Amino acid sequence: MLTYNLMHTGSDSLYEYLYKSIKHDIMHGMLKPGDKLPSKRSLAANLGVSVITVENAYAQLMDQGYIYSIPKKGYYVTDFGSMLAEKKQSFAKEMAPLTGGDTSYFADFSSNQTASDLFPFTIWSKVVREILSDSRMQLMTNSPCGGISALRNSIAGYLKAFRGLDVQPEQIIIGAGTEYLYSLLIQLLGSDQTYAVENPGYRRLEQIYRSFHVPCARIPLDAEGICISNLEDAGADIVHVTPSHQYPTGIVMPISRRYELLGWAARGEGRYIIEDDYDSELRLSGQPIPTLQSIDLSERVIYLNTFTKTLCSTVRISYMILPKGLLSRFYEKLSFYSCTVSNFEQYTLARFIEEGKFETHVNRLRSHYRRKQDLLLEALWKSRLGNMVSITGERAGLHFLMRVHTKVPQREVMGRAKSRGIKLVALSDYYHGEQSPENVYVMHYSAVDVTRAREIMERIYKSCI
C-alpha cells in the first residue's frame, strides 16, 4: 500500500501534496506502468485522510494522463513507453504521417499537428456506419451553401456549452478547411480592402492573401499581442488575430487588449476582426479569457475554427461564425456556392458532436498534450539546459517558446543541434522584415518522443554552449 507522510505538505493542500507524491513515484519508476493503485477508500483509510482528498488527487492524475481507470476495476498507472512505441510502429515508412515529424531526426520540433493515433478512429467509423444505415435520405439531399443544419446546430450547441458562445446556427458557415473559408471572406469583404496579419504569424495566411493579390499588411506584436497603433498606421480594414494562443509566440491576448482591438474595429466603417481560435480547444492551463466574438457588441468579429486540428487533418471541416450584420451580405453575394464538405462527413461530424464524442475526444487530447508538455518541461528544468532558458506561451496548444540565453549565434546553435539529430525551428523564421529575436525557438512538441526527453535536453544543451 502507498504510504506518504502527509504531516509536512508545505504550502500544498493535502490533495495536491498527495497528487505530487504519486506523480513523483510514477515518474521515478517506483510505480510501474500497469500497476494497480489502491482503491480510494482503502488509500484514504491507510493515510488517515478523507476519501474526497484521495478522489481529488486521483482526478488530477487522471486528468493529466498519469493514471487511467477501468470502470468497476480500479486505477492503473499509464504505460507511456508502449503508447509511444505503438504509435511509431503504426506508420509506414514511405508515408508522411499526420504527426509530421521527420523520423530521421532524434527529435523534430517542426511538426505542428496532432498525432493521428489520438484520432478516435473506431468511434468515428462507427458513427459513419450508423449514418450510412439510417440517414440515406439526408445524405442524398443537397446541403445548403452554409452547411447542413444538423451540423450547424451541433456546433452551436457545443460552442454554447463549452466555449460560452451564443450563436445562431445560421451564423455558422461550414467549409472544407480554413484556407477555403479565407477565400470566401476575401470575396465577402472585398479584395480591395487591406488585410492585416500578425508579424510574426502564420505564413500560410499571408500566402493566401498574396495569391489572391489582396493588399496585405504585417503588424508587429508587443507583449500583449497585435499593436493597435500600427494597425491604424497601416490603414488596415480587416485584421486577422489569434488571441487565444498567438501563433507562433503563444501570447494569450489579455482582456484589455481585446477591448482595445474591438474599439479599433468600431471606430471605422467596414472594419472587421477575423478571430482565428484554432488552438482554443487545447488550452492546457490558466483561466479562459472570453473570445472576442463573445464580447463583440458592434458585430465586427468573424470567428473561425477548425476540426482539422482537433479531430484529424484528413477530415477537412472548418467553420466560421459571421456577425449578424454580415449574414445577409453573405447570402446575397455567395449563396450561389455549393458547400464544399460532403454530406457524408457533415452528418458524421454532426452526430459525433451531438453524442458528446467530440467533447470526450478533446478532453483526451488535452490531457495527452498537457502530460506530454509537462514531461518535456520537467526534463528541461532538470537538465543543464534548464539554467539557461526561459519558457513562454506554454498555456495552450502544441508548442511553446524557448529563449536560450547564450552567446553562441542562433545559426550555430541550430546547425549543431541538427548534427545531433535535433530539428529546431527559430522564431525569427516567422518574422518579415522586422528585426527578429535571436535564439528563440518555437518548440512544436507533438511529434517528439517524450521518453527521449532527457537525452533531447542534453543534446540541445550541448548545442548551446
Place this chain on the structure above:
Amino acid sequence: MLTYNLMHTGSDSLYEYLYKSIKHDIMHGMLKPGDKLPSKRSLAANLGVSVITVENAYAQLMDQGYIYSIPKKGYYVTDFGSMLAEKKQSFAKEMAPLTGGDTSYFADFSSNQTASDLFPFTIWSKVVREILSDSRMQLMTNSPCGGISALRNSIAGYLKAFRGLDVQPEQIIIGAGTEYLYSLLIQLLGSDQTYAVENPGYRRLEQIYRSFHVPCARIPLDAEGICISNLEDAGADIVHVTPSHQYPTGIVMPISRRYELLGWAARGEGRYIIEDDYDSELRLSGQPIPTLQSIDLSERVIYLNTFTKTLCSTVRISYMILPKGLLSRFYEKLSFYSCTVSNFEQYTLARFIEEGKFETHVNRLRSHYRRKQDLLLEALWKSRLGNMVSITGERAGLHFLMRVHTKVPQREVMGRAKSRGIKLVALSDYYHGEQSPENVYVMHYSAVDVTRAREIMERIYKSCI
C-alpha cells in the same frame, strides 16, 4: 408526453409518420417554440417503437430546422419567429432533394441534376465500410495538395480506358467541387487576365469570376460553338468552353472548331482553354469527338470534370488536368494549400472507380436517361405539340432545346404553362445583353415523371396556341 397513434401510418414508415405528426404539432402550435421534446428513449418507450425510429424522426425534424438539440440537454422546438426570414427561404429552397424538381408542379423542367435514387447508395456504402476497415493508415495520412495518388491513378486509368485521354496522375488535381477548382485556376493563371465565358452559358461561372473581381468577357456562339473572332476582339486570355455538350444550347463542338480554338490558344503567349467536360459521361448518341485535351499539342488545355454530377451532388469531388507546362507553376505557387477533399471520400472513390463500379454506374445512368429522353421525345412527336417544335442538343446530357414555332409571346407561353403545372425555362434567361432567341426552352428532363409524358405535352401544346 407526446402520444400519437401509430397504428394507421398509411404508406408511411413509422419514422416518417412520427416525423409528420410532430411537424404537424409544431406547425399548428401544439408544440411551442422552446418546448423541450421528450428524450428519444422515453418517447420510444411511450409509443412502443424502437429508439432508432424516434431518432430518425428527430433527425429529419432537425435537418429541416423544426427542432434543434443542445448536447446533454435534449431537443427543443425551434423559434422560427426569431430566425432570419431570408434564411428560412433559402433553406427551404436549398433543402430540396437531389432530384430537384419542385413537386408542386406537374412537371418541372428546371432541375438539372441526376436523380438521387440512381446513386448506387448500397454499393457506395459497402466501399466506405471496406475502406474504413482496411485502410486506416492511409486514411490518417495527409493527402498531397493535388489529392491522394490512389485516386489520381484511378482517374487516369478511367480516362485512358473510357475517354481515350493519356494523362499522368500528377497532372490531375482533386478539389471539393468545380467551383473550388476555378478559384485555384484564378490564382494559378492570374486575376489580371481576361476570362472569357460562353454566352449563353453557365451563369454560376460568371458569378465566380465577378465575385473575385476578375475581368470577364461574354463571347457569343454560332451553330458550332464559341466564335473565335469575338474571342480575339475581346482580348481574352483564358476561355472557358463546354465542347462536349454546350450548356445550355447542347451544341457539340465539331472537330474543325476545336482545332480553330486550339489555334487561337497557340497564337498568344499565356492563352489557355478551360475545357469543362461536365456532361461527357452522359453522351446518349452519336460518335464521340476527341476532347480538346487529347488533341492539344501546345499544352494550352486545362481539362475539368466532376463527380458531383455523375455520382451524387452531395459528394463533393471534382478534378482538373493541368497541361505539363503549368504543373511546375501550380506546385510552386499553390502547393501550400491542403487538398479540400477528405481522405475518407478520396479513398472510397478511388476504389469505387478501380473496381469498375463507377463505369457500371455511368452505363446505368446513361441508359436510364437515354430511355427517359426517348420516351419524352416519343410522346412529344406523337402529340399535337410535335408539329410545331424543333428539337436540338439531344445527343448528350440531361437537357435538350425545344424551339416552339408559335406567334404566342414567350412570356405568355410560360405563364400559361405555369398555370397548367408546367415549369418551363427559357433559353433567353441564359443570355446577357445580346438579343436572345424567343420561344426556345431548355428542357431539363431529369426530374420529370415520364409516365406523365402525354399529358405534359398536351399541356405545353395548349400553352403555345
